[in-house]
Amino acid sequence: MSPSDEQLFPGETALITARGLKKAYGRADALRGASLDLHAGEILAVTGTSGSGKSTLLHCLAGIVRPDDGSVTYGGERIDRASEERLGELRRTDFGVVFQFGQLIPELTALDNVALPLLLAGVRRGPSQQKAGEWLERFGVRGQADLRPGEMSGGQSQRVALARALVTGPKAVFADEPTGALDSLAGEQVMTALVHTAREAGTAVLLITHDARTAAYADREVWLRDGVVDAGADAVTVQEAARHEG
Numbered sequence: 001m002s003p004s005d006e007q008l009f010p011g012e013t014a015l016i017t018a019r020g021l022k023k024a025y026g027r028a029d030a031l032r033g034a035s036l037d038l039h040a041g042e043i044l045a046v047t048g049t050s051g052s053g054k055s056t057l058l059h060c061l062a063g064i065v066r067p068d069d070g071s072v073t074y075g076g077e078r079i080d081r082a083s084e085e086r087l088g089e090l091r092r093t094d095f096g097v098v099f100q101f102g103q104l105i106p107e108l109t110a111l112d113n114v115a116l117p118l119l120l121a122g123v124r125r126g127p128s129q130q131k132a133g134e135w136l137e138r139f140g141v142r143g144q145a146d147l148r149p150g151e152m153s154g155g156q157s158q159r160v161a162l163a164r165a166l167v168t169g170p171k172a173v174f175a176d177e178p179t180g181a182l183d184s185l186a187g188e189q190v191m192t193a194l195v196h197t198a199r200e201a202g203t204a205v206l207l208i209t210h211d212a213r214t215a216a217y218a219d220r221e222v223w224l225r226d227g228v229v230d231a232g233a234d235a236v237t238v239q240e241a242a243r244h245e246g
């Protein structure tokens, strides 16, 4: 645990920890020893220049990509070593993911897209659809329930994607540039919806962004530089947090 985490979260065990993560794609080193803690209920922004390894870090933490070296734990469980079956289970129940371009299933309506994670988790069709409708309502897109992704605006699609990521009540949500393709008003609506819901449910959010306005929604911000989390930059954030508190 870095000094910054000690100060911000005294005595608290992180929900997800990454230690010394390395990942190379051919000759490109995407991660070169990245370490990070994500605490329960915390909204953590990861910023950094293009190619600094932000998406790769998110993929490793969410169990989508296996690191070449280092460890990722979730609630104490080593998920970098978990079976594909266990990772699939975690992605269905404990983790939610939102990408820059929603990645909704184009053939399904907004309602069916949001109901899908519940069906995959074994919930029956009727209750799944009812709950999906409630989540669309919550994100202000109930009126789009019967539309397919191609018939919605970018902001509407992203709010549907958020509903899909949160509908199962995950412990952690991984959002990779969730507002990157939106204008500023739609971006604000998406971030407000995400932050409000995460706070209410106590969901941890790992938010990747290169936009300072989006990062400002987070409790804490870390910088990734050349595949390593920049501890110096993190310390600045801690000083700022201490100033705000004191």
Ligand SMILES: Nc1ncnc2c1ncn2[C@@H]1O[C@H](COP(=O)(O)OP(=O)(O)OP(=O)(O)O)[C@@H](O)[C@H]1O
Residues within 6 Å of the ligand: 025, 026, 028, 029, 030, 048, 049, 050, 051, 052, 053, 054, 055, 056, 057, 210
């Ligand atoms: N699937 C892949 N195959 C090959 N190289 C990859 C792959 N994914 C990432 N890389 C490389 O790893 C490095 C880090 O990429 P990554 O996408 O993690 O960075 P990023 O900070 O998210 O970038 P951006 O802000 O542009 O999305 C880059 O050099 C990239 O080209």
